[in-house]
Amino acid sequence: MCRLPSISLYIHIPWCLKKCGYCDFYSYVSQENIPEEKYVKHILKDFEQDLLKINNRKIHTIFIGGGTPSLLKIHSINKLILGIKKRNQIFHNTEISIEANPTKLEYQNFMYYKHIGINRLSLGIQTFNSSLLKQIERTYNQKKAISAIIEAKKYYDNLNLDLMYGLPHQLLEDALLDLKIAIQYNPSHISWYQFTIEPNTIFYKKNILLPHEDLIFQMFIEGEKLLKKSGYKKYEISSYSKIHYQCKHNLNYWNFGDYIGIGCSAHGKITQKNGQIIRTIKNKNINYFLNGNYLHSTHIVSEKEKIVEYFMNVLRLYKPIFKNHFSKMTNIHVNAIEKNIQIAKQEGFIIDHKNYWYITKKGKLFLNILLEIFLS
Known part of the structure; x- marks a missing residue:
């Protein structure tokens, strides 16, 4: 749980x-x-x-x-x-x-x-x-x-x-x-x-x-x-x-918290007690919505998607990224991304401390490249 x-x-x-x-x-x-x-x-x-x-x-x-x-x-x-x-x-x-x-x-x-x-x-x-x-x-x-x-x-x-x-x-x-x-x-x-x-x-x-x-x-x-x-x-x-x-x-949002999205075309992210994350998209057709057809689709976020989405958000912030926060929000152990972290560290994008990661100035300038490392 x-x-x-x-x-x-x-x-x-x-x-x-x-x-x-x-x-x-x-x-x-x-x-x-x-x-x-x-x-x-x-x-x-x-x-x-x-x-x-x-x-x-x-x-x-x-x-x-x-x-x-x-x-x-x-x-x-x-x-x-x-x-x-x-x-x-x-x-x-x-x-x-x-x-x-x-x-x-x-x-x-x-x-x-x-x-x-x-x-x-x-x-x-x-x-x-x-x-x-x-x-x-x-x-x-x-x-x-x-x-x-x-x-x-x-x-x-x-x-x-x-x-x-x-x-x-x-x-x-x-x-x-x-x-x-x-x-x-x-x-x-x-x-x-x-x-x-x-x-x-x-x-x-x-x-x-x-x-x-x-x-x-x-x-x-x-x-x-x-x-x-x-x-x-x-x-x-x-x-x-x-x-x-x-x-x-x-x-x-940026700390990878949950949110409900209501109304036409609104998006949501809802974590379940078993750690599963469900993304929701509401119907963007106003006539459908006003007839009570609210939900357009749902998507269960895969482990790889969780990792990418987590970093896509937290990398926007100017503060350390604590390793226990990553595990708590994704339900994934930090060992799963150790190779990615080492590559980012070698490129000079990340400083790897015992309890947290810190994004360098170079990492902030090349966020898209840094994110690609977590996509691999």
Whole structure:
């Protein structure tokens, strides 16, 4: 019998007013009234079915994402939160996050989110440069972005700002100015990640050009210096926070914890008492979902997949990887990966201590190559 890890809850709201050209998340574009009352009802039924699989564990964190979850009316979000609490005795101090965009339609609701128990807000700013915002097809400008931050600060100590670097036509000074503006408003957390164009997106088909990789690397280096100087500690590849404000929900992912995923196309990972890990994928067809057909597929994770997925997550973190944590989370003895560890050590990617592994700077720079070692 294995000790079950902590478990989180991800709730997917699949609607957006507009699909951005670089977005590869699953979403429906809808300018009309969305069937939110019916959707919330079915989300809660989906939740009830997953609760049968988690062995009476309390929900550790909740994250409402999308899509654009803030498109839902306040009463719908309130009904959703109350429904979750009614069905699972969550912790008193559970981190409950919601994603929002900096438009007036959305930020006028920030006060109400706080009143219904949402205690962490994540604002998708991306950049403060109005010209660049237009190029990446966002529907607001710098003035609206700053207004949203000012409004959010009235109610939230735990505030994340999403920013991107390496945008089309972005200069080094543009990227650093974004960080300087964000830092000026003293958010507790900044997610600062490289802009990428994934296959099957509009930008990929248009062959949108990005800055040279040397310039992108310079943005990364100089940006990290600025964030560190301003009191933000890096704890993950693209996450920087003030003390005590790391995102607990994302940390659970990166530490290979369990999570339920409810709503259209949501993914889940659920460990069983025998150590078996089951991955779930919910139906991405909204009509099927609203007819009560929630589960699309399940997959039992093999031993090799466990090893790769474990390291794919924990290697993102800037901390030692304890050997007993690997065994506890995967139900696999460390001897099973001894040859892989030795190869990584010889390449200078890993320092192998008695009780833990530590990833070197070289290892962080060549994460994909390091992961390939665990694939072999």
